[in-house]
Amino acid sequence: MKIIACIKQVPDSEAKVKAENGQVSWGDAPLVINPFDEYAVEGALQQKETTNGTVTALCIGPESAKDALKHALAMGADEAVLVSDSALDGLDTLGAARVLAAAIQKIGGADMVVFGRQTLDNGAGLTPAQTARVLGWPMLGLAGQIKVDGGNVTVERVIEEGRQTVSAKLPAVLSVVQSIGEPRYPSFMGIRKASKAAIPVWTLADLGVAAPTALVTRAELMNPPSRETKVEIITGESPAEIADKLADKILAEKVL
Amino acid sequence: MDFALSPEHQMVQKMVRDFAQKEIAPVIKEHDRKQEPIPTALKRMGELGILGICIPVRYGGQGMDYLTLGLACEELEAVDTSLRVAMSVHAGLCSLNLFQWGTEEQKERLLVPLASGEKLGCGAFTEPGMGSDVAAMTTTAKRDGDFYILNGEKMWISLATKADLAMVTVKTNPSARKASEGLSAFIVDLHSEGVKTGDIHGKLGVRAGSTGWISFTDVKVPVANRIGEEGEGFKITMSGFDHGRYTVASGATGIIRASLEASVSYAKTRKTFGKPIAEHQLIQEKIAKMAQDYEIARLLYYQVGWLKNQGKRSTRETSYAKKFATEASFNAANEAIQIHGAYGFSDEYDVERYLRNSKGAVIYEGSSEIQSLIQAGYALGERTDKPLRCELPAYDESVWQS
Numbered sequence A: 001m002k003i004i005a006c007i008k009q010v011p012d013s014e015a016k017v018k019a020e021n022g023q024v025s026w027g028d029a030p031l032v033i034n035p036f037d038e039y040a041v042e043g044a045l046q047q048k049e050t051t052n053g054t055v056t057a058l059c060i061g062p063e064s065a066k067d068a069l070k071h072a073l074a075m076g077a078d079e080a081v082l083v084s085d086s087a088l089d090g091l092d093t094l095g096a097a098r099v100l101a102a103a104i105q106k107i108g109g110a111d112m113v114v115f116g117r118q119t120l121d122n123g124a125g126l127t128p129a130q131t132a133r134v135l136g137w138p139m140l141g142l143a144g145q146i147k148v149d150g151g152n153v154t155v156e157r158v159i160e161e162g163r164q165t166v167s168a169k170l171p172a173v174l175s176v177v178q179s180i181g182e183p184r185y186p187s188f189m190g191i192r193k194a195s196k197a198a199i200p201v202w203t204l205a206d207l208g209v210a211a212p213t214a215l216v217t218r219a220e221l222m223n224p225p226s227r228e229t230k231v232e233i234i235t236g237e238s239p240a241e242i243a244d245k246l247a248d249k250i251l252a253e254k255v256l
Numbered sequence B: 001m002d003f004a005l006s007p008e009h010q011m012v013q014k015m016v017r018d019f020a021q022k023e024i025a026p027v028i029k030e031h032d033r034k035q036e037p038i039p040t041a042l043k044r045m046g047e048l049g050i051l052g053i054c055i056p057v058r059y060g061g062q063g064m065d066y067l068t069l070g071l072a073c074e075e076l077e078a079v080d081t082s083l084r085v086a087m088s089v090h091a092g093l094c095s096l097n098l099f100q101w102g103t104e105e106q107k108e109r110l111l112v113p114l115a116s117g118e119k120l121g122c123g124a125f126t127e128p129g130m131g132s133d134v135a136a137m138t139t140t141a142k143r144d145g146d147f148y149i150l151n152g153e154k155m156w157i158s159l160a161t162k163a164d165l166a167m168v169t170v171k172t173n174p175s176a177r178k179a180s181e182g183l184s185a186f187i188v189d190l191h192s193e194g195v196k197t198g199d200i201h202g203k204l205g206v207r208a209g210s211t212g213w214i215s216f217t218d219v220k221v222p223v224a225n226r227i228g229e230e231g232e233g234f235k236i237t238m239s240g241f242d243h244g245r246y247t248v249a250s251g252a253t254g255i256i257r258a259s260l261e262a263s264v265s266y267a268k269t270r271k272t273f274g275k276p277i278a279e280h281q282l283i284q285e286k287i288a289k290m291a292q293d294y295e296i297a298r299l300l301y302y303q304v305g306w307l308k309n310q311g312k313r314s315t316r317e318t319s320y321a322k323k324f325a326t327e328a329s330f331n332a333a334n335e336a337i338q339i340h341g342a343y344g345f346s347d348e349y350d351v352e353r354y355l356r357n358s359k360g361a362v363i364y365e366g367s368s369e370i371q372s373l374i375q376a377g378y379a380l381g382e383r384t385d386k387p388l389r390c391e392l393p394a395y396d397e398s399v400w401q402s
């Protein structure tokens, strides 16, 4: 079975992200593979193992995003493809879906495309479904477990009301959640392979698609309002006195 | 000259860091308090290939270079010393030394299970009556046909009760002209009849690590398990220390880093006299010293990794790295406690564990005093490295990975 895992590179979860001159900035925090996409790679690798298949990691991003792809290779992916083009700067999720779909077609022969549930930075969570729509393939979202049987894929979804099992014909698009299993660490063999891998970079021209026009544009980016907090330590002779003072304060501030 | 780590090195650092952070950091305090090893730690290190990191693939290892071993040790000890100690004895004293001195047959039979993590190894030299003076050991081995019969006791042995195989140095010729020429080294299967092991409790540090004793009563060891020739035991033991000390040095570098990181983050948030303590110059001095020591310790062990990769002897440089990093780690942990004030004195924070853990390394694998003697010997021209019958081979990617 041929599996494609779509991954994005995002600022590390410990980065302090803020809006600066209308742009998102994360300072010099390192960029890493989107943590949810590590689960996508894990899910893809599990299927590779049970079906004796292959995994190709696919990413739209700048040259630096090769590091995220190398992480996927080190985990055990067989190949990686980066789509990079200066015309992709103002990409929205539908645009990303169109470009991903074109790349999936160019890679060719995929039986299953696995996504993360959402990204850590933009976090729309829309790209998987939109990609499925562009491809015209069924979409099984938020899968916790994946089973492939013949030409069908069945996934277990944990939803608020309980557990749901859904299935679809392959090829299909999936997005996965954490219950797929903890992402494996890169192996040493994988690390060596990844560090030597030449990752092809495809432009929009290579994909034969025009730069998608963004349907959604970012009108404004703002930092959350900074909140003024004041700490006051209430003291007193006895616990009873402190409690009285505290109760008065709470009433005066109309907290209760 | 190139100080840059390759992408491969960086990926290994991240992988080992993630493992230690995710699987060890959350549970280490509890195990350290109970003086119990984390049961899964060594197994996981084996599964992930860390235990055989720089042994060639054809001997069951992962085929990385010698510098990678140091990088992994730094990451491991930045979380807890017990993990790095396992590397020092399993990978350093036992596997690498076997790789250096073993015959092809011995490597295939004994190194493969060690490097693949299927079996655990340790190094047993110290005895109840001797440590620094290796030639003064009293455990004996007498030849009896195809076997040697071992008798005696080894003490303060890391992984004594966990290891399957031990690199053991004993006296085979009590009447040798020089005591150091009467020693021989063996790989002893610790599941053999006549071997007893036990743990030592009440240690100041490395409480989640296993340290113990091994006693030998008429233990039959096949001649095929003798490493090197009879009488080469002293040289082999010293080679083992070259490898072990390198892991100790790189590991101690991790303690300096951990102490520095803990101090920086605490100093930025703790306020006294109206400002974060990081703004007091006396605190800054401590932090600056840790940062500088981290850099020095790192460069010293990188140098050793590089020398090993080149196939050059590094006894002297390893001694510098080991003495500097272990002493600096003790100082860094001590100052980290000072910066944390009373909280640093409590096991709520990690820094007190760093201090307790760092002290052992100033003693074991050649105490600081012994390192000074080695260094003075080189400086005064009284000590030179004579070529060994078996040198550690230079790292060659194509050989290691085929």
Ligand SMILES: Cc1cc2nc3c(=O)[nH]c(=O)nc-3n(C[C@H](O)[C@H](O)[C@H](O)COP(=O)(O)OP(=O)(O)OC[C@H]3O[C@@H](n4cnc5c(N)ncnc54)[C@H](O)[C@@H]3O)c2cc1C
Binding pocket: A006, A007, A008, A009, A034, A036, A037, A040, A058, A059, A060, A061, A089, A090, A091, A092, A093, A094, A096, A100, A114, A115, A116, A117, A118, A119, A121, A122, A123, A124, A125, A126, A127, A128, A216, A217, A218
């Ligand atoms: C209005 C608007 C303007 C934007 N402008 C910019 C911009 O100027 N520059 C910029 O860098 N980003 C920009 N973004 C973000 C970028 O468009 C998104 O990263 C991309 O569309 C995916 O959306 P998301 O991050 O919300 O992914 P989600 O829909 O949350 O992602 C779900 C899953 O889709 C997959 N996926 C997502 N992104 C990629 C990718 N790039 N490659 C491979 N797989 C992927 C992953 O599996 C991921 O887990 C903008 C977003 C919006 C909404």
Ligand SMILES: Cc1cc2nc3c(=O)[nH]c(=O)nc-3n(C[C@H](O)[C@H](O)[C@H](O)COP(=O)(O)OP(=O)(O)OC[C@H]3O[C@@H](n4cnc5c(N)ncnc54)[C@H](O)[C@@H]3O)c2cc1C
Binding pocket: B089, B122, B123, B124, B125, B126, B129, B130, B131, B132, B133, B155, B156, B157, B158, B159, B206, B211, B360, B363, B364, B365, B366, B367, B368, B369, B370
């Ligand atoms: C946690 C831990 C783990 C250990 N693991 C192992 C292991 O896996 N395998 C193993 O074989 N051993 C191990 N050891 C033992 C360790 O290697 C010895 O403790 C060390 O070699 C010192 O020997 P000693 O304790 O007998 O001290 P001694 O040799 O008795 O020395 C006592 C003191 O005298 C100093 N001294 C000795 N000779 C001189 C001199 N000529 N000039 C000046 N000062 C001198 C020493 O530096 C020390 O300060 C371990 C020890 C500890 C604490």
